[in-house]
Amino acid sequence: MNLRQFLAEKGYRDNPRRLAEDLIHLVFLVLGLVAVGSVLVITVYLVVSGLPAIIKIGPAEFLFGTRWASTAAEPEFGILPFILTSIYGTAGAIIIGVPIGFFAAVYLAKMAPKSVRDAMELCIGVLAGIPSVVYGLVGMTILVPGIRILFGVPDGATLLAAIVVLAVMILPSVINVSLTALQAVPREYEEASLALGATSTETYFRVTVPAAKSGIFTAIVLGIGRAIGEAMAIMMVAGNVANMPSIFRSVRFLTTAVASEMSYSSGLQREALFSIALVLFLFIMLINAVLNVLKTGGRNK
Amino acid sequence: MKKFIAIMLVALAAVSAFASGSSEQSATVATDGSTSMEKVILSLAEQYMIDNPGVNVTYNPTGSGTGITAALEGRCDIGLSSRALKDSEIESGLNQTIVALDGIAIIVNADNPVADLSIDQIAGLFNGSIKNWNEVGGADAPVVAIGREAGSGTRDGFESITGTEDACVYSQELTSTGAVITAVSQNPGAIGYASLASNLDQVKTLTVEGVQPTEDTVKSGEYKIQRPFVFATKADTPLSDAAQKFFDYCVSADAASIIAGAGAVPTAE
Numbered sequence: 001m002n003l004r005q006f007l008a009e010k011g012y013r014d015n016p017r018r019l020a021e022d023l024i025h026l027v028f029l030v031l032g033l034v035a036v037g038s039v040l041v042i043t044v045y046l047v048v049s050g051l052p053a054i055i056k057i058g059p060a061e062f063l064f065g066t067r068w069a070s071t072a073a074e075p076e077f078g079i080l081p082f083i084l085t086s087i088y089g090t091a092g093a094i095i096i097g098v099p100i101g102f103f104a105a106v107y108l109a110k111m112a113p114k115s116v117r118d119a120m121e122l123c124i125g126v127l128a129g130i131p132s133v134v135y136g137l138v139g140m141t142i143l144v145p146g147i148r149i150l151f152g153v154p155d156g157a158t159l160l161a162a163i164v165v166l167a168v169m170i171l172p173s174v175i176n177v178s179l180t181a182l183q184a185v186p187r188e189y190e191e192a193s194l195a196l197g198a199t200s201t202e203t204y205f206r207v208t209v210p211a212a213k214s215g216i217f218t219a220i221v222l223g224i225g226r227a228i229g230e231a232m233a234i235m236m237v238a239g240n241v242a243n244m245p246s247i248f249r250s251v252r253f254l255t256t257a258v259a260s261e262m263s264y265s266s267g268l269q270r271e272a273l274f275s276i277a278l279v280l281f282l283f284i285m286l287i288n289a290v291l292n293v294l295k296t297g298g299r300n301k
Numbered sequence: 302m303k304k305f306i307a308i309m310l311v312a313l314a315a316v317s318a319f320a321s322g323s324s325e326q327s328a329t330v331a332t333d334g335s336t337s338m339e340k341v342i343l344s345l346a347e348q349y350m351i352d353n354p355g356v357n358v359t360y361n362p363t364g365s366g367t368g369i370t371a372a373l374e375g376r377c378d379i380g381l382s383s384r385a386l387k388d389s390e391i392e393s394g395l396n397q398t399i400v401a402l403d404g405i406a407i408i409v410n411a412d413n414p415v416a417d418l419s420i421d422q423i424a425g426l427f428n429g430s431i432k433n434w435n436e437v438g439g440a441d442a443p444v445v446a447i448g449r450e451a452g453s454g455t456r457d458g459f460e461s462i463t464g465t466e467d468a469c470v471y472s473q474e475l476t477s478t479g480a481v482i483t484a485v486s487q488n489p490g491a492i493g494y495a496s497l498a499s500n501l502d503q504v505k506t507l508t509v510e511g512v513q514p515t516e517d518t519v520k521s522g523e524y525k526i527q528r529p530f531v532f533a534t535k536a537d538t539p540l541s542d543a544a545q546k547f548f549d550y551c552v553s554a555d556a557a558s559i560i561a562g563a564g565a566v567p568t569a570e
Contacts, residue, residue: 071451072467140480145487154443154490155472236480239473240450250472260476264336264452266363 043281050278053077053271062275068242068252070261070269077272079257079279085245086254086283089159089234090227093166097227098220100167101174105219108175109182110204128172136236139165144237151248157239159251165233170223177222181215182208214294221291228283231255254280328543333361334368334381337454338530341401342381344563345551356543369395372533378544380533383458394536400551401530401565404497404519405459408482408504410489415439417508420525424463426492429470434490445472447484447493458528459494494526498564519566530565 012019054062057077065078108117143164148156185208193203209216231253239250240260252260258273258280265273332342339362346358363371365382369390372380386397407423409415415438418426425431427446435441448471449456455478460466472491475481478499485491486503495501497514506514509525518524532548534540540548550556557567 069451069467071457140483141487144484148488155445155488157473157484235476239471240476241471241474250474252474260450260474261452263476264339264362264450264454266336266452269452 046274046278046281049271049274051275053268053275054278056268057272057275062272063279066244068257070265070272075268077268079254079276081242081244082252082254082257082276083279085159085238085251086228086280088245089162089166089238089251089253090224092159092163093170093227094220094223096163097167097170097223098174101171101219101223102178102216104171105175105178105182106204106209109179110200110208124172124175127168128176132169132230132233133236135165135169136233139233139237153248155239155250157237157250158248159238159245160247162234162238162251162253165237166227166230169230169233170226173226174219174223177219178212178216181212181219184215185211217294218291221287221294225284225287225291228280228287229255231259235259254283328356328541330356330358330379330541330544330547331361331377332359332368332379332381333363333371333377334533335365335383335454335530336362336452337365337383337403337458338381339454340563341530341560341565344559345556346547348556348559349547349550353546356547358547369533372535375535375538378534378540379548382531382533383454383528384461384531385529386531386533390533395533396536398532398534398548398552399529399568400532400556401560401567402519402527403458403530403565404514404516404524404527405455405462405494406497406499406501406514407492407494407507407509407526408485408501409492409507410485410487411503411505412489413439413505415507416505417511419510420463423492423509423526424465427463427470428465428468440489442490445488445491446470447473447475447481447488447491449478449481449494450474450476455494455496459526462526462528496564497566498561516566520568527566 007013007019010019010022012022057065062077062079063083064080065076066080067076067078068081069076104120108120112120139161143161144156146156147153147158147161151160189207189211190203193207194200198206234253235256238253238256240252240256241250242252242257243249245251254276258277261269262273332346339360342360346360350356350358360381361368361371361377365384368377368380369382369386370380371377373390373393373395380395382397383403385399386395391397407418413434415434418437422431422437426437426444427448429446431437432444433441434444446469448459448469451474453476460469473484475484478495481493481495482499482501482504485493493504497516497519508514512518512523512525514524514526519527532551534548539545552569554569557569560567
């Protein structure tokens with residue numbers, strides 16, 4: 001098409017500002033599509049590179065096989081130990097991390113004096129900003145020997161060490177999201193409860209917390225998302241042996257299974273690592289779906 | 302608008318001129334094989350390509366067996382093997398040239414009283430048949446075997462020399478030599494292995510069958526936990542010019558410091 005004709009047709013010739021406006025729209029649309037495009041590319045790439053190995057190995061054998069020996073003379077690719085470890089590890093981190101984070105958030109939102117709250121919020125901010133490799137390093141040099149001495153096990157690089165590290169790592173997101181939810185509860189709810197003669201503790205736990213319920217669930221799901229996707233810190237403290245999970249055994253997570261073998265992998269082993277990534281990806285998608293349901297559920301109320 | 306199009310045209314012309322200029326007269330040397338030799342071959346290739354612009358050295362990390370087959374079938378110029386060629390492989394028409402040796406140190410915690418082990422004892426400690434250090438003259442403490450991840454060249458080398466392939470019962474599988482050394486330095490019952498070229502100050506290096514692992518004992522063959530890094534080439538067909546030059550460079554004394562820098566013991570004097 002002729003450029004001049006095109007400009008006239010769209011009315012740009014008479015109105016150059018409209019041209020600028022439309023161009024800016026276009027630029028922003030392209031920038032927005034970068035994120036969408038990345039998700040699409042990653043999804044397609046993972047499915048394309050992850051599915052062949054699952055088919056070659058056999059879906060049942062892959063998902064429910066209990067032995068992973070990727071470089072053995074007769075290789076076996078069973079990832080049930082990794083799946084269970086990821087589930088147990090995440091569950092453990094939630095069991096330890098969520099109560100701590102939740103009560104900390106209630107304290108910060110409702111009870112703490114301003115100076116204490118400012119100091120604690122600063123610390124939580126720092127905790128959120130610590131790179132995961134630093135968590136791993138501290139875990140490796142303090143927590144792992146600590147567990148060995150405290151529990152009298154031969155080696156401290158265990159599922160327990162990973163759970164403790166993950167529990168600390170999810171604290172900032174659990175605290176911050178719960179805190180925002182608690183602070184968003186209208187003051188009138190609490191005043192009504194106090195006016196009816198309830199003590200302040202009763203008010204916080206019977207009125208404020210139920211009112212902030214969906215926000216607190218969101219915090220928990222975010223914590224799960226963070227814990228299940230963490231690799232670096234875990235790799236340094238969990239020992240990375242493909243055992244079936246047990247609290248005092250060395251274990252390997254879905255994330256660390258991919259990360260630890262990727263650098264020297266080849267052939268079916270490499271394809272199987274992509275398949276593990278695909279399984280992990282599905283887990284994360286599931287968690288995001290739950291998160292979305294929670295968010296919309298909270299809005300409707 | 303015209304100006305813009307003009308600029309675009311100029312840019313396009315410049316890019317195409319640049320692209321066509323750089324693709325002239327390049328020779329390729331294809332290597333294929335052992336993943337353990339990755340660091341050595343890539344360091345050599347990098348230096349060689351800096352010194353000889355226009356030559357492209359490629360490396361395909363497939364494994365020693367595949368590399369040997371590839372050399373035999375002419376799919377690559379130089380096959381890389383981290384074990385000596387078998388007689389059958391040499392008979393089928395391959396030459397082997399040892400370019401470097403790889404020594405693997407056996408390390409224990411600095412507080413461990415054990416100072417020397419035989420290869421059988423080392424195998425036992427790693428495959429789980431020896432569970433307590435007092436069985437090999439140490440303190441009454443459980444054995445904690447720490448190794449590398451599946452696919453690691455050091456693990457592959459260690460397990461093939463001690464005959465513990467797929468049989469090791471590890472407490473930890475770590476992804477770097479440094480992590481193994483740190484883990485061993487922190488656990489009094491730990492035993493691990495690491496490339497001889499790494500910094501082993503934090504841990505105690507054991508003698509194996511009475512021999513201290515050093516560059517000299519590896520070179521003389523007295524230290525047992527070692528393996529050769531081999532270039533496999535076809536015996537009847539000569540290498541291409543570019544490949545022959547790269548080959549000569551790798552076995553020359555000039556390459557020795559590069560090989561040493563990559564963690565192996567060079568054989569050239």
